[in-house]
Amino acid sequence: MSHLLILAAAEGEAENPLIPPIPELVIGLLAFVIVFGFLAKKLLPNINKVLEQRREAIEGGIEKAEAAQTEAQSVLEQYKAQLAEARHEAARLRQEAQEQGATLIAEMRAEGQRQREEIIAAGHSQIAADRKAASSALRQDVGQLATELAGKLVGESLEDHARQSRTIDRFLDGLDESASKAEASR
Amino acid sequence: MSADPTQVLAFETDCHIFDGCGFPAPGLHSFLFEPIWGHQDDAVYFNKTMLLALLGSVIIIGFFWAAFRKPQVVPGKLQMVAEAGYDFIRRGIVYETIGRKEGEKYVPLVVSLFFFIWMMNLWSIVPVAQFPVTSIISYPLVLALIVYILWVSLTFKRHGFVGAFKNFTGYNKELGAVLPLAMVIEFFSNLLVRPFTHAVRLFANMFAGHTLLLLFTIASWYLLNGFGIAYAGVSFIMVIVMTAFELFVQALQAYVFVLLTCTFIQGALAEHH
Numbered sequence: 376m377s378h379l380l381i382l383a384a385a386e387g388e389a390e391n392p393l394i395p396p397i398p399e400l401v402i403g404l405l406a407f408v409i410v411f412g413f414l415a416k417k418l419l420p421n422i423n424k425v426l427e428q429r430r431e432a433i434e435g436g437i438e439k440a441e442a443a444q445t446e447a448q449s450v451l452e453q454y455k456a457q458l459a460e461a462r463h464e465a466a467r468l469r470q471e472a473q474e475q476g477a478t479l480i481a482e483m484r485a486e487g488q489r490q491r492e493e494i495i496a497a498g499h500s501q502i503a504a505d506r507k508a509a510s511s512a513l514r515q516d517v518g519q520l521a522t523e524l525a526g527k528l529v530g531e532s533l534e535d536h537a538r539q540s541r542t543i544d545r546f547l548d549g550l551d552e553s554a555s556k557a558e559a560s561r
Numbered sequence: 562m563s564a565d566p567t568q569v570l571a572f573e574t575d576c577h578i579f580d581g582c583g584f585p586a587p588g589l590h591s592f593l594f595e596p597i598w599g600h601q602d603d604a605v606y607f608n609k610t611m612l613l614a615l616l617g618s619v620i621i622i623g624f625f626w627a628a629f630r631k632p633q634v635v636p637g638k639l640q641m642v643a644e645a646g647y648d649f650i651r652r653g654i655v656y657e658t659i660g661r662k663e664g665e666k667y668v669p670l671v672v673s674l675f676f677f678i679w680m681m682n683l684w685s686i687v688p689v690a691q692f693p694v695t696s697i698i699s700y701p702l703v704l705a706l707i708v709y710i711l712w713v714s715l716t717f718k719r720h721g722f723v724g725a726f727k728n729f730t731g732y733n734k735e736l737g738a739v740l741p742l743a744m745v746i747e748f749f750s751n752l753l754v755r756p757f758t759h760a761v762r763l764f765a766n767m768f769a770g771h772t773l774l775l776l777f778t779i780a781s782w783y784l785l786n787g788f789g790i791a792y793a794g795v796s797f798i799m800v801i802v803m804t805a806f807e808l809f810v811q812a813l814q815a816y817v818f819v820l821l822t823c824t825f826i827q828g829a830l831a832e833h834h
Contacts, residue, residue: 413622
């Protein structure tokens, strides 16, 4: 075919640019096959592997970030829960303290009341005992004084002890009577 | 031929306006090269486009070797650039058209195709080389044939003989009387025209782009004489504009080629309607 073409060219006509010479076809095929072979067998698999690694690395990074975020979230929640618990605890303590304080005050008040009453009671009994002692001492003294006085007045010694004490007793009974009368009338 | 095929560079013509010399317009001869080794008539020879094709392969492999030989999880600058290109083809084209599950298998092919074609196109504006390898039909044709063979075999493998036939002919009962005609047209369109247009689309774009660049480059040189210098300036500006435009077209055509490849593969894998 190329022989014919050269003949045609030699006759003064240009070759048909649409008719390919065989050697050029072969070289064209060879040139392309070289490129295809290198790219398909070696270089593109290389880059595909790396692209895959990169994709995994990026996705791994995203996963890590997600994990970190979840952890941060949980820590935050924990912290919030702890804070709420602490607040609750503080409120409870305050409440308790208040209650304790109130009971303490009440107790102290009750104690004070009791002590006051005790003191008052003690005072009363002391007074009663004192009065009793005073009354008996007074009774003795009055009896003696009255006896002395009566003796002086009568001028005679009242020898008879039994009579004497009866007289005194009578006198004192009369005194008591008048005293209780006076108290009742009061 | 209007000019010596060996004198393809503009300044080699040494011909200027007002010198009584015709404009050495670029033509088919601009796409012919004297073999560096051997002779055009021989079965085996080696020319500039072959050199550029092989050199382009080496450059692509060198680039990806440097970027992906020991790839890091945290990429360096070169790896980042290469990854961006790889990811663009993988996600932007293969996953989009074929789907992630079924497309994964074809990613290496499509990535290789894209960067191979782009590199071959890029030669167009690389100083000294300045020739798009894909403007020689052989190179796009080889690539289109690889895709064609893959597509046809995938269709047979996926759908069996009858299913594949239905797939190729766009079998659809609802068409009724028009069905035979539609089937014939579809059959030709799919099995015969498709690989041809697939290759020629790339070839013609690069061919035309290179011709335009040549035209303005040669014109800049040709007009560089006396009063013509003003025109030469305009022509040179056009060279720069067209170079920028070519840069865009080169990437676009590589993209279109692999996008169509993916569409064909997807059509082979899809359930026939």
